[in-house]
Amino acid sequence: MQFNELGLSEPIMKALAAKNYVDPTPIQQKAIPVLLEGRDLCGIAQTGTGKTAAFALPSLDYFARNPKVTPIKGCRMLVLAPTRELAAQIAQSFRDYGRFLKLSVETVFGGVPVNKQIRALAGGTDIVVATPGRLLDLIDQRAFTISHTEIFVLDEADQMMDMGFIHPLKRVAKLLPRERQNLFFSATMPKEIEALAAQFLNDPVKVSVAPQSTTAERVRQQATFVNQAEKQALLHLVLESEDIDRALIFTRTKHGADRVVRFLEGAGIDAFAIHGNKSQGQRTTALQAFRQGKVKLLVATDIAARGIDVSGVSHVINFEIPNVPEQYVHRIGRTARAGAEGVAISFVADDERPYLKAIERATRVKLEMLPLPENFMEAVRKLPKPAAPKKGPSQTPQQQAKRADGQRRYQDGQKSQRGAPDKAHRGETEGGEAKRPFRRRRTGAVGAHKGAVQRTGTPR
Numbered sequence: 001m002q003f004n005e006l007g008l009s010e011p012i013m014k015a016l017a018a019k020n021y022v023d024p025t026p027i028q029q030k031a032i033p034v035l036l037e038g039r040d041l042c043g044i045a046q047t048g049t050g051k052t053a054a055f056a057l058p059s060l061d062y063f064a065r066n067p068k069v070t071p072i073k074g075c076r077m078l079v080l081a082p083t084r085e086l087a088a089q090i091a092q093s094f095r096d097y098g099r100f101l102k103l104s105v106e107t108v109f110g111g112v113p114v115n116k117q118i119r120a121l122a123g124g125t126d127i128v129v130a131t132p133g134r135l136l137d138l139i140d141q142r143a144f145t146i147s148h149t150e151i152f153v154l155d156e157a158d159q160m161m162d163m164g165f166i167h168p169l170k171r172v173a174k175l176l177p178r179e180r181q182n183l184f185f186s187a188t189m190p191k192e193i194e195a196l197a198a199q200f201l202n203d204p205v206k207v208s209v210a211p212q213s214t215t216a217e218r219v220r221q222q223a224t225f226v227n228q229a230e231k232q233a234l235l236h237l238v239l240e241s242e243d244i245d246r247a248l249i250f251t252r253t254k255h256g257a258d259r260v261v262r263f264l265e266g267a268g269i270d271a272f273a274i275h276g277n278k279s280q281g282q283r284t285t286a287l288q289a290f291r292q293g294k295v296k297l298l299v300a301t302d303i304a305a306r307g308i309d310v311s312g313v314s315h316v317i318n319f320e321i322p323n324v325p326e327q328y329v330h331r332i333g334r335t336a337r338a339g340a341e342g343v344a345i346s347f348v349a350d351d352e353r354p355y356l357k358a359i360e361r362a363t364r365v366k367l368e369m370l371p372l373p374e375n376f377m378e379a380v381r382k383l384p385k386p387a388a389p390k391k392g393p394s395q396t397p398q399q400q401a402k403r404a405d406g407q408r409r410y411q412d413g414q415k416s417q418r419g420a421p422d423k424a425h426r427g428e429t430e431g432g433e434a435k436r437p438f439r440r441r442r443t444g445a446v447g448a449h450k451g452a453v454q455r456t457g458t459p460r
């Protein structure tokens, strides 16, 4: 099947030709005809399957055929995404696919000045792509309304639930008008997601393109057993020996991601970290540099990396193994995109072995076990010191103090490990976030964006 058989309007076909898209992907083949009929849709699909175009193209087609004045302080289409990066990416897709249509596309998410957003939305917008927290903030301030929404999309529903967005989503459901088309996408569809879908959808057509927990087939999956404290040395060796175009390195914690970057910098290797404690500016700069190939290594936590679509990622390195098999599938799905081959290498510490087993059980793939490289012990001995933490203007004094404290504790941990190898794991965890002293949670903050998303109705 080709795109020209789907009956999409001329300006959209022109935009697709400009992008060299000829054949619709399976989710597009299944979803586009149904959506053009105006039906609701429930799609089980991961990022990388072409699902953004699957919902963007028929919606743009609807706007091309039904031009209307945009509602003041409102929108005709609302797309909800869990992270700022994904929201920005989706908005860019709408701009690309809709470049020959005169439609306005705006993003709404935390971490950027709210007044600028309010001004941009004041006159009315065709398509708004938002994260739930900031969207509800604007609604509460009477700066925006979703009561005129004609098409509503909820993307990455399972991650929304993981991030604690259930209550914001329930509020959104109540604020939408009765008459509308609904699209709901999730990589997995356990019972609670099905219940959430039921709140939004009206007699939906169900389409599915990726069965749960199947790992991308073209990814070569390898793993090495290594002490947690010695992972950094292994990382440096892997980066030397592998032919890397672009690598995404995953850590479990934000602090861990920063530490990996500092060690790489100490060894003269350029890398950026991307996680929830970074300012929006830093996140955008890091992602742009990685996309453009200016920096080959991006160290990320799961939340920040989910849904990110960067072509040419040759390697995914799991510096730490995720404790949920689905997360592993999402991570390695960042490579081997758009028909390319990819390599996923996992560093497995003793206490992570059960996670590895769970991943192998869920994906029904046995990872190829690699021994430690021959020069490994020498690399451990000669590991360069980490670079000092940067004190950028975007860091608050509290963040700077927190970083310095983490660095001190990490170094203490390192000292205690020398000559006491069996304490290696304990030292590492003490330096990480897991055993940090108890800190008061910011009241009012929900989800993983801490502060970017505010629980509505509570004082700030």
Ligand code: AMP
Pocket: 020, 021, 022, 023, 024, 025, 028, 046, 047, 048, 049, 050, 051, 052, 053, 309, 338
């Ligand atoms: P998504 O799953 O929406 O994140 O899309 C994954 C990638 O596939 C993106 O880089 C899209 O630009 C690309 N893509 C989507 N549809 C097509 C298509 N029909 N042909 C070629 N590439 C596509």
